[in-house]
Amino acid sequence: MTRRPRALAALAAAIGLALILLGFAIRPPAPGPPPDYAPAPEVSIEHDGGRPDGESGGETGSERSAPTLDERLYSAGALPAVDCPRPAVGDTSADGLREFAENAVDRCLMPAWSPALRRVGVRLDRPVIKIVTTAEASSPCGPMSSKNLVLAFYCTDNATIYLFTDGARRYAERADWLPMTVLAHEFGHHVQRATNSWPVDDAASTGALRRTELQAECLAGVWFAEGKDNIRDFALGPVLGRYVGNETHGSVESRRRWFRAGFESGDTDACRTYTAPADRVG
Numbered sequence: 001m002t003r004r005p006r007a008l009a010a011l012a013a014a015i016g017l018a019l020i021l022l023g024f025a026i027r028p029p030a031p032g033p034p035p036d037y038a039p040a041p042e043v044s045i046e047h048d049g050g051r052p053d054g055e056s057g058g059e060t061g062s063e064r065s066a067p068t069l070d071e072r073l074y075s076a077g078a079l080p081a082v083d084c085p086r087p088a089v090g091d092t093s094a095d096g097l098r099e100f101a102e103n104a105v106d107r108c109l110m111p112a113w114s115p116a117l118r119r120v121g122v123r124l125d126r127p128v129i130k131i132v133t134t135a136e137a138s139s140p141c142g143p144m145s146s147k148n149l150v151l152a153f154y155c156t157d158n159a160t161i162y163l164f165t166d167g168a169r170r171y172a173e174r175a176d177w178l179p180m181t182v183l184a185h186e187f188g189h190h191v192q193r194a195t196n197s198w199p200v201d202d203a204a205s206t207g208a209l210r211r212t213e214l215q216a217e218c219l220a221g222v223w224f225a226e227g228k229d230n231i232r233d234f235a236l237g238p239v240l241g242r243y244v245g246n247e248t249h250g251s252v253e254s255r256r257r258w259f260r261a262g263f264e265s266g267d268t269d270a271c272r273t274y275t276a277p278a279d280r281v282g
């Protein structure tokens, strides 16, 4: 059942030279999930930051109708408070970044998201973390380069978060906890994977994918609503100041809006980007 990627190539072409802060790639998970696991739709959507040799065509520029979504994500609501020890980068060596990322996932993100999703019948498995010390990463979702300010990306084929050390260091120089915003966003894609919350359309437009990205931003905000209490010098300024606008991830204004929507409500129900008016997801 491969409703495969007419969209993929079109999308890649459409993305073109967009400046990417956070990349992601989404494909169906491996077969054979446990019985209480919510399987992802059989759809393949990939965003790899743009392939100049991608086929053109298929991108109409119009927004697709609202995709079928798993409402369970929205009814998950608020995340429980977690006691995660200082989700910040202590040292910026590759080992230090690995330690930060493992700690953030195991003690900050999983303990918050897993019970919230379990409440609504969705099992969340731990994602894999790969620390990438080179400028190029290969993954089952395709290659990814840290050029154009790509900091991290998520591949659904292997449920793996890839974190580029260079980008994480840049963020850590601004605030030692700022890389947590990157992990919270990528973890948002992991949550989307578990709840089917991405466009289930084989001709997903850039606009539809932007809604996916902005929803991940909102989910990051939902985590920070509670998680910020673990961050001694947390401030909203560095979070909102980090955004760079681009076609795929949305304008700076949109990205800030959706992070704030999650952050200020602390509720996944605020993350309905797929049904938001077009001017809210530009």
Ligand SMILES: [Zn+2]
Residues within 6 Å of the ligand: 022, 023, 024, 185, 186, 189, 213, 216
């Ligand atoms: Zn993303």
